Amino acid sequence: MATPTSSQILPPKPSSSDFDIVATYRRLLASDPDLTMPIAAIEALVEALSHSSATTISETLTLLEHHTANLKRSISNPISLSAGTDLFRRYLYTTVQKPGATGDFQAIRNHLLSNGRQFVERTKAARDQIASFGRHFVRDGTTVLTNGGSRVVGALLRSAADASGGRTSIRFRVIYVLSPSTSSSSSSDKASTLEGEGAAIVSMLRSRGVPVATIPESAVAYSLPQVSMVIVGAEGVVESGGIISRLGTYQMGMLARAAGKPLYVVAESHKFVRLYPLGQYDLGIEQKVIEFKVIENGKEEVVETERGTPLVGGSARMLDEGVGMEDEVGKEEMEGVDEAVDFTPPELISGIITESGVLTPSAVSEELIKIWF
Amino acid sequence: MAGEVAGEASAQVAQQKGSSNKVAKKNDDKGSTATAGQTGMDATVAKVNMAEEKKRKKAEKAAKRAAHKSTGPEPSASVSTSNVRRPSSTGDRGAANAATQGHRQNQPRSAQESQRPKQNVQQRGAGVDRESDAHKQTHFTKTARKSSKEIQPFGDFAPRKRPQVSDASKEVHPAVLALGFQMSHYVVCGSTARSIAMLLSFKAVIDSYTTPVGTSFARHFTAHHLAKQIDFLISCRPLSIPMGNSIRWLKDIVIREDPSKSESDTRRDLNRYIDEFIQERFTAASTIIAQTAADRIRPGAIIVTYGGSSVVKEALLTAHGKGTPFSVFCVDSEPLNEGSNLALALQAAGIKVTIARINSLTRLMKKASLILIGATAMTGNGALYARAGTAAVATIGDVNKVPVLVLCQTIKFTEKPIVHGLEMNENAPGEELVVSQQPPPDSFDAQTGGIIRVDKWAQWKEKEGVKVLNLLYDLTPAEYIKGVICEHATIPPSAVPAMLRLSGGPAQGA
Structure with a gap:
């Protein structure tokens, strides 16, 4: 299984290519605010291919593996990204294995490059398609609870708000969960842009006449009685139909279930990840959310982290020391809670709105099987 | 017995119907087996229907007498001479199956008969932990027991015979x-x-x-x-x-x-x-599954397994070979003792094992981090069909939020949905359960109690009012299963039919 754990990844070999995939990836992400991580990864890989002088299929695949590994290593949470790289690799494999693909490698390469770009364009269009599907979920008189800064949720709500002009106007309200002022630390500028986006969606909706209330995360349960549905975005949709999303989504899902409100997920199908987590600590990434500390010699010291926590029960302390616990060198550490994600299991999800239709969580696996076989 | 019930209050009409149907069904079993055995022809559904119709009428006339008969000699037609040829059915059960088919066909004929399948489900459900049925159930079984000991929820489920x-x-x-x-x-x-x-x-x-x-x-x-x-x-x-x-x-x-x-x-x-x-x-396929499953085992994990699945064994040995430290609870049960056999193999490889009986499940599940179980089949509705006891392990695991993973090659997938634990089940000879031919050397001393004393039940067949139910399989509903690891991917149980479709069906390959 293609879990994005980077433990098996070989040490970097900078000599093999002078193309800086990571810089390209970051540049792409920065240049286009509408770009999602998997698509940026695909675009970066396409660019890497066009820069390469690979002349054989095997060479191309090796290059691709190398760049993918580099990318994954450089990002603290490669789940979303790996959805893109896996998809591209799969696409490449099927293209080169096609019976029509004859010996002319150059033709295959050109085909790949042009199709790769087409693919990127198509996935961007997916968001509008989702918005047009999801709009019908927002009916007259509903109150929508949402969180985070998901662009696709924003697109959906905008589309619903735009439909509210004229006689058949849809009147709906939005309760937006915004974590009160994030980090003061400068390194987590990513998180503050997310907040900025959340705020941007709020003002966008308010300017269109949609009443929006912003609440802190602690007020979710309090506000649920007047909520008709919860709509959230996702960083990745996993094989079991659960989602990986920003920290706090799981608890919203649990509260919504307890209150009997449906939880809908909006996600493009390129966010489907080949990952099958069984619980919160099974995502193949390390997060610094839970750290047990004691005060020793007057200063705080971390005695236990989430590292190697068994799925349920027990703790890392019970483990035999030293096995599989080495630090992964060169990996950017997670910046605490701001960027952290959690896993919402499929039982809590009522539907996943994608560009190919509204899926039940169990249908995600079927979609993935279709892609991979 | 049915006659007695009929004599009771009219409020019990439903029960009475159930019981007399029961009787009729008994006779059908005999009838259809005899037909198949004597003629040596395929037991056609039409024939069964006729036999069933006739027998049922007889049963209603003289229900009491019939009830007596039903506990008489078991269907004795030799199974190997019967030509009931169905890949998924057995000689013994062929008859029962044919009878059930007859039921289905008869269903729309009369109001009374339309009651039958429902009653059947209730009767059969009695031995299975189905919470939804539970309260309906108690009422029914209570009345049935009161009137007679002879009608039992598994009465129509004849044990398999030892071949000659x-x-x-x-x-x-x-x-x-x-x-x-x-x-x-x-x-x-x-x-x-x-x-x-x-x-x-x-x-x-x-x-x-x-x-x-x-x-x-x-x-x-x-x-x-x-x-x-x-x-x-x-x-x-x-x-x-x-x-x-x-x-x-x-x-x-x-x-x-x-x-x-x-x-x-x-x-x-x-x-x-x-x-x-x-x-x-x-x-x-088993090797691939074992590798995928081994990657799931975290250092320090406590794995619970039930029975002696070969794929689970391979997975645990693979994980051990990779140097992951973990320990295993091998849950064992009578009469096959597959769990302790698995424990022996694991121990020989140097894995830390704990052997536990299935009755200690609730306690040990508190410490468990992952349940790995093998399968006999994954059904079209995502249920797991496996060694009897698996359902208990999975449900107790679910209560304690321990994820249940099934390791299963796609050859064991079937499109056929199985909704009931008795469907396709196998009732092994009762003596296997109560009479131990050669007591295992490491079994408990009879003095310590805890298990049925072997000698007391050696003559169980002569004892009155005793039936031994030795079911070999049970059914775990899909909601208790977190995932199924097959050779192509890890999938939720609901994706079993999709996987079957896309991997070209069970019969494809090679």
Whole structure:
């Protein structure tokens, strides 16, 4: 299984290519605010291919593996990204294995490059398609609870708000969960842009006449009685139909279930990840959310982290020391809670709105099987 | 008994119907088995219907007498002579199956009869932990017990018989004969082992087969020779789903053999195909699954497993080979003691194991981090069909939020949905449960109590009012299963039919 754990990844070999995939990836992400991580990864890989002088299929695949590994290593949470790289690799494999693909490698390469770009364009269009599907979920008189800064949720709500002009106007309200002022630390500028986006969606909706209330995360349960549905975005949709999303989504899902409100997920199908987590600590990434500390010699010291926590029960302390616990060198550490994600299991999800239709969580696996076989 | 109930208050009409139906059903079992046995023809549904109709009327006239009869001698028709040929059914159960079919066909005929399937479900459900049925259930069983001890929820579920050499037809190949007895006595046990052993014995059958003059290999072999082998195997133990799938595949490739090919070439090719099939669908698949599952085992994990699945064993050994430190709770149960056998193998490899009886599940589940279980089959509705006791392990695991992973090759997938634990189940001879032929050396001393004392029940067949239920399988509903690891991917149980479709169906391969 293609879990994005980077433990098996070989040490970097900078000599093999002078193309800086990571810089390209970051540049792409920065240049286009509408770009999602998997698509940026695909675009970066396409660019890497066009820069390469690979002349054989095997060479191309090796290059691709190398760049993918580099990318994954450089990002603290490669789940979303790996959805893109896996998809591209799969696409490449099927293209080169096609019976029509004859010996002319150059033709295959050109085909790949042009199709790769087409693919990127198509996935961007997916968001509008989702918005047009999801709009019908927002009916007259509903109150929508949402969180985070998901662009696709924003697109959906905008589309619903735009439909509210004229006689058949849809009147709906939005309760937006915004974590009160994030980090003061400068390194987590990513998180503050997310907040900025959340705020941007709020003002966008308010300017269109949609009443929006912003609440802190602690007020979710309090506000649920007047909520008709919860709509959230996702960083990745996993094989079991659960989602990986920003920290706090799981608890919203649990509260919504307890209150009997449906939880809908909006996600493009390129966010489907080949990952099958069984619980919160099974995502193949390390997060610094839970750290047990004691005060020793007057200063705080971390005695236990989430590292190697068994799925349920027990703790890392019970483990035999030293096995599989080495630090992964060169990996950017997670910046605490701001960027952290959690896993919402499929039982809590009522539907996943994608560009190919509204899926039940169990249908995600079927979609993935279709892609991979 | 039914007569007595009829004499009681009219409020119990429903129960009475149930009971008299029960009686009728008993008779049907006998009737249809006899028909199949005597005529040696296929037990046609029409015949069963007629027999059933007649018997039921009789039963209603003299219900009391019939009730008496029903506890009399068990259906005695020899199963191997019966030609009820269904890959998924057994000789013994063939009759029961036919009767059930009759029920379904009769359903719309009258109001009374339309009650029957419902009642049946209730009766059968009595032995299964179905919370939804539970309260309806208690009421029913209470009245039934009050009136008579003889009607039991599993009354229609006759135990499998031990095969006799004399039952076997002369065409049965010695290799198949040996395998049949080995399976019947659990020497060859576990659905993977049984399927592989069956395919290997069929290789021997193919090798020693000569096409009679005037027919072709493809036409004669399957219908007239292989069928007899399969019938004998069924009479020893019902076929498991992967065995059925393998047979379907084998029949398919035999029929597609070029008739112009020389016979020795055909034999050689078929043997090669079988080897490839075993390699691809069982051995290699199991290795891939074991590797995927081994990656799931975290350092320090406590794995719970039940029974003695070969894939789970391979997975645990693979994880151990990778140097992951973990320990295993091998949950064991009577009468097959597969759990302690697995523990022996794991211990020999140096894995820390704890052997626990199934009655200590609730306690040990508090410490567990992952449950790995093998399967006999994954059904079309995502339920897991496996060794009896698995459902208990999975549900208790679910209560304690311990994820349940099923390790299962796609050859064990079936499109067929199974919604009830008794469907396709196998009632093994009761003496296996209560009489231990050779008490295992490491079993508890009888003085310590805890288990039924063997000698007390040695003569259980003579004792009145005793039935022994020795079911070999049970059904775990999909909601208790977190994921299924097959050779292609890890999937949620709901995706079993999708995987089956996309991997080309159970009978494809090689």
